[in-house]
Amino acid sequence: MSSQDIPEENLPAEQDTEHGAVAVADEENPFADPGLPPHEHRIQDIDARAAKRSERTVALLFTVSMLATLGFIASYVTIPNDRSIYVFPIGHISAMNFALGLTLGVALFTIGAGAVHWARTLMSDVEVADERHPIEAAPEVKAKVLADFQAGAKESQLGRRSLIRNTMFGALAMVPLSGLFLLRDLGTLPGTKLRHTLWSQGKLLVNMNTNQPMRPSDIAVGSLTFAKPEGLEETNEDFQKQIAKAALMLVRLQPENIKDKRELSWSHEGIVAYSKICTHVGCPISLYEQQTHHVLCPCHQSTFDLSDGGRVIFGPAGHALPQLHIGVNADGYLEALGDFEEPVGPAFWERG
Known part of the structure; x- marks a missing residue:
């Protein structure tokens, strides 16, 4: 039976929607427009x-x-x-x-x-479908957008x-x-606060792990040890503020492997003490290469040579790690012989 034999009232109506789609799919329009679901009131x-x-x-x-x-x-x-x-x-x-x-x-x-x-x-939750239009809208579309905006402002x-x-x-x-x-x-300068730490003449070097003062025999050749100043405890109210400047790392080298003369004179039996704070953005340095005497910052891979004055050999750091002058007191414990001679950490301020 052809479509001509079917009563006209029984033929499916092809209702064009507002957007050009059809309500019933056919060969020319295989995708029907289901329309919006019925609105449910809140x-x-x-x-x-x-x-x-x-x-x-x-x-x-x-x-x-x-x-x-x-x-x-x-x-x-x-x-x-x-x-x-x-x-x-x-x-x-x-x-x-x-x-x-x-x-x-x-x-x-x-x-x-x-x-x-x-x-x-x-606010109104009624879904509104609108036909896409060229970038330059027709005047009637502009009027409709303005009307929709006014209606939305009213419904809000x-x-x-x-x-x-x-x-x-x-x-x-x-x-x-x-x-x-x-x-x-923003305009307040730090003054000299960044140029001083808790290290001073006679301060003992305390092991960060054991919390005990250290002797030279406690540090083996090729080992990396972290230290803090005597009297600085985690229970202190300003512990985080002070350790951020005073954190220290100790490495024992063979004296003949130390290239920098001042580094050698500031060490004790090959034990050198450097700031643990990277001079790039202040990350704590924790990776040590025993064979090359290099330390690596894990944040941005700045690398420093502890056998050559802590100078930068790779990465974005701008200057060498500050060295702490150390010695041994009458009781045989490692002690600081002063503070760092330059600010530790990032070069965010003038160092002249």
């Missing part, structure tokens, strides 16, 4: 009390953001920058950094959470929900205050 669309609850929730999130911003400012002003706290399982960290990160994170998160909750529960209920509007504007206005307070320290 509880907030039909229950005014539920909508009010959502509004209060969004306002609460924006209010928490404002309180967190005030907490950020209060933390920055009141917490000393040398105070540390113990946070499990991280360990001792700066109390100010912890408070600033926590309050700023809460301020930003609650703004985002409030905006998402507002959009999901109160920004004018109607004054509680949400006011708290949102308050939260957005207060968040930049955090940055204004941070600008206060």
Whole structure:
């Protein structure tokens, strides 16, 4: 039977949709347009009390953001920058950094959470399909876009929900205050703080692992040992701040393998002491090549020759590792004979 024999009312209708697709597939149009699923109303669309609850929730999130911003400012002003706290399982960290990160994170998160909750529960969720158009839209399309924007602005209920509007504007206005307070320290120079560590004349070298003073016999040829100044304990409130400058590594070389004359005179029986802090960006150095006497920074592969004044032989580091002048006291323990003669760590400041 041909299509001409079928009653016209029984033929499937090829209904052209707004986008040029067809409702029923055929050979010329193998993909039918299923259209949009029926819209399902949310509880907030039909229950005014539920909508009010959502509004209060969004306002609460924006209010928490404002309180967190005030907490950020209060933390920055009141917490000393040398105070540390113990946070499990991280360990001792700066109390100010912890408070600033926590309050700023809460301020930003609650703004985002409030905006998402507002959009999901109160703004219109009706799906609107629109045909793609050339980059230069026709006048009628421009008029439609403008009308859609105005309708969307009306459906957002920004004018109607004054509680949400006011708290949102308050939260957005207060968040930049955090940055204004941070600008206060941009012009403050460190003075001589970066040029001094806890090392001084007579300070014993204490093994970082055993927490005991070291004798020359404790360091074998070819070994790498980490040390800290006498009296610096992990329980100290400023431990992280001080160890970041005073961390020391000791290597025992054969005296005849030491090329630099000053390095030889500053060592004891071939034991040389250098700063453990890489001079690139301050990472702790921990990799030692026994045969070449090279130490490698694991962060960016800066390599230093401990047999030749700690000079840089590879990588982005800008200058040699600072050496600590060491000797032995009357009791036979290794001791410092002074502080480093130059700042340890990255060359972020003028070294002239």
